[in-house]
Amino acid sequence: MDWRRREVLRLLIGGAAGALAAACARRLPSPEAPAVPHTPVRLPGPEQWPVEAAVPITPTSEFYEVKYSTIPRVDVEAWALEIVGEVERPLRLTYADLLAMPAVIEMRTLECISNPVGGDLIGNALWKGVRMADLLERAGARPTAREVVLYAADGYHTSIPLSLAQDPHSLLAYMMNGEVLPPEHGFPLRALWPGRYGMKQPKWITRIELIRGEHTGYWEGQGWSKEAIIKPNSRIDQPRPGMIPAGPVEIHGIAFSGPVGIARVEVSVDDGRTWQEASLTRGPTPYVWTVWRYWWEHPPAGEAVIRARVVQNDGYVQPRGRGRLLGGTFPDGTDEQHAVRVVIAAP
Structure with missing residues (x-):
């Protein structure tokens, strides 16, 4: 999404047009x-x-x-x-x-x-x-x-x-x-x-x-947030969407949150039905991203949806997608879970 700050997206909201761009x-x-x-x-x-x-x-x-x-x-x-x-x-x-x-x-x-x-x-x-x-x-x-x-x-x-x-x-x-x-x-x-x-x-x-x-x-x-406080974000860097080979899979990515801080990162390999805790490598302060890793030892052959979510120190948990404006980012950033769809090859 290579927007520029000066580009203005005018979206119709409840019959009123608003300039809603951040880039x-x-x-x-x-x-x-x-x-x-x-x-x-x-x-x-x-x-x-x-x-x-x-x-x-x-x-x-x-x-x-x-x-x-x-x-x-x-x-x-x-x-x-x-x-x-x-x-x-x-x-x-x-x-x-x-x-x-x-x-x-x-x-x-x-x-x-x-x-x-x-x-x-x-x-x-x-x-x-x-x-x-x-x-x-x-x-x-x-x-x-x-x-x-x-x-x-x-x-x-x-x-x-x-x-x-x-x-x-x-x-x-x-x-x-x-x-x-x-x-x-x-x-x-x-x-x-x-x-x-x-x-x-x-x-x-x-x-x-x-x-x-x-x-x-x-x-x-x-129309963007005056406070602009960072919301929790957990990104899946590996695996990428698509076909992956059979056998154990390392799932990893980065997580970031606001001043409340991250208590843990959880990973789901069944589209959110169950969750497992990832191991964390933290930065020196809560204002630095955290690297997380989870080892999926026995992935079954076939399609799977991998999700990641941050649980903050105050107990707040990243939610599933809600389909809001501008990919969920307007007006104060997004905290929606990142999901990756993969297909595990048969052994």
Whole structure:
């Protein structure tokens, strides 16, 4: 589903037409690149970062891309981040200023709100940047502030609660997988908020404003969720649909959920009539995807439907499909079970 953020699908709902599009795509080659910086600005070079868990890192070249309009060209020497509004000390920080601040490195999984069931609009990377809470403390966020509004160089805008911006896992990142943040992924600066879909995590950030009221972002104005809290997702990567050989079968995939976290992943090989628990390899935090595996020792010959589901720590279980709009993703993402139909060859 290679949509673009700027493409608008107009669907008829109860006699009223609404603009209901949210779009993500695999990273595509682009002729645009960030402007070459001039001295004395120093861009960070490649770094060797420790991998904190035995879960896969998505290569930057394969990481899905969100595209609201065009990739902006940013002159990093002229660029600055402004923090204004309900703050005691408005800030204007250059790229060099941000690089001089205490840095953190975190593994983080990102998922598009319009990622379909079993889709690949999800990726996991190592990110380096600064804590948003440190910037808010430096600016002196006032208790009167309710939301944090983010504005980007491509014209995109959205908002998050102040409490989320103050979360210790909320980052403004300038490096990805040991390299300078690529232009497709937000050079020079992008947001990473824990437990939220990608539409709430803008790239190419130029301005942050703390406000007393509520802000309606671009995609929120099209009917998509204002909270955009990640829903549980369990994808089956193997086996693929179709014929598989006789004998034991390893079933595996990835699972992801919101801040509640994953208690377990269950697998069914009889279209949901019975369920078995899979083994898990977890990431370092709940904000990183989990690898799950199940060994199907004695698959009978013939057709079978394999399903996977997440059971969250609060007891919530992924449901079967409900046939909602845009593959079930509108307006707040999908949590429907992924199912794969296979035919096991006779021995």
